[in-house]
Amino acid sequence: MKRALPVLTVLAVIVGIWYLGAWRMNMPWALQQAERAEQTLSTGELFKATMNQTRPRVPAPHQVAAELWSVTGEMAIKGRAMSKRSFIYHGWVTLRTTLTGFALGVTLGILGAVAITYSRVSEMSLMPWAIVSQTIPIVALAPMIIVLSNAVGIEGRGVPKAIISAYLCYFPVLVGMVKGLNAPGPQQLDLLKTYNASAAQSFFKLRLPASMPYLFTSLKVAIAAALVGTIVGELPTGAINGLGARILIGDQFGTPLAIWAALIAATCLAGVLVVVIGGLQTVVLRAMGMAR
Structure with a gap:
């Protein structure tokens, strides 16, 4: 409480x-x-x-709540939770792409952080480009990703949306993991050298455990960014399913309640995802003896 x-x-x-x-x-x-x-x-x-x-x-909060209930709770009670009028269905469409992009972005972020940590050349080449990439407005980049995806023969709207989602979420993971992997001090690293530990042993027994708090903090930011990327990606793709599509359709038909309800649904979804990652953080850190 x-x-x-x-x-x-x-x-x-x-x-x-x-x-x-x-x-x-x-x-x-x-x-x-x-x-x-x-x-x-x-x-x-x-x-x-x-x-x-x-x-x-x-719209007033109670109006948005009533609209949200009518397209979620009432639909679920009627057994139509996965109807295309239900926000549960559209939330699932958005969530599915978000998780795909999140997995891709986290993988790229962690691999990039490892490369930067162990290679001076990678640090000098990757990090500046990673920083510069975040200065490009995603609204301008999203249509380019969609056009390029179609040009190389990638069909369907899911892949471009996942790429946009990954683009937004890899940077926080990259920065957090670089900080976490470099968290051990010189004395700790020297101690492992005296034990003749290999680079792999140093990574898995010292650097990776030390990076866990930084990683989970970054993941909380990344999952929210991934959701934003998915919603932004749904707007220029002409999607008819997903929370971003409901926002666009509500704008086209001039229904503010539908727009606000979709926004609040997206906010609730982001909150749930962050709470889930927070729960995983507690479990993992407690198993590692780093949290009570």
């Missing part, structure tokens, strides 16, 4: 600010409607009018 209290407090503040923003942004339309009807609204009536608009500029 002590751990949850700060999170719940911040959540309550965010919801409060959200309600104030919805009230302020939706107020002009409510006043215009009242003026046309030659009515004078009290403060309470005005607040109520801003909270229940069909096409609000900023």
Whole structure:
């Protein structure tokens, strides 16, 4: 409960600010409607009018929650959880690509970190390019990846989205693992040399265990970045399935509630993924004797 209290407090503040923003942004339309009807609204009536608009500029939290429930909970209760109208189905489509891109990005990040740690040439060549790669806007890069994928004969929308996802998530893993693999001090490394330990033994018995806290911290950032990459990748691919596709379709049809519901669904999915990695971190570090 002590751990949850700060999170719940911040959540309550965010919801409060959200309600104030919805009230302020939706107020002009409510006043215009009242003026046309030659009515004078009290403060309470005005607040109520801003909270229940069909096409609000900023939907109120309870409206988004109701929309989210109608396309998740109600669909699940009716046995239609995997219907194409259900956010559970679209969340699964996005999650599947996210995990694929995450696995690819983590693999590339770890391999790159090992190369940088053990090779001065790799450090001088890979790291600058890794940093420069993150300055390219993903919105501009995503269409290029899709065009190149089609040019080399890669069919389907899943692979380009996974590549975009991997592109965003490999960098935090690379940086975190470089820091973690170099965490052992000179005295620890010299001690292994006195035992005539090989490079492999030094890696698996010292460097890799020391890098675990850094790795899991990076993975939490990487999984969120991978999800963002998948959603961004769904926008220019013309996808009709996935949370990114629901955001785009909601924008095309002018339904703010659908857009906000998809955004909140993506936020919840990211939160679940981070919590899962946090749980794995606790289990692994505890097994290694590095956490209570």
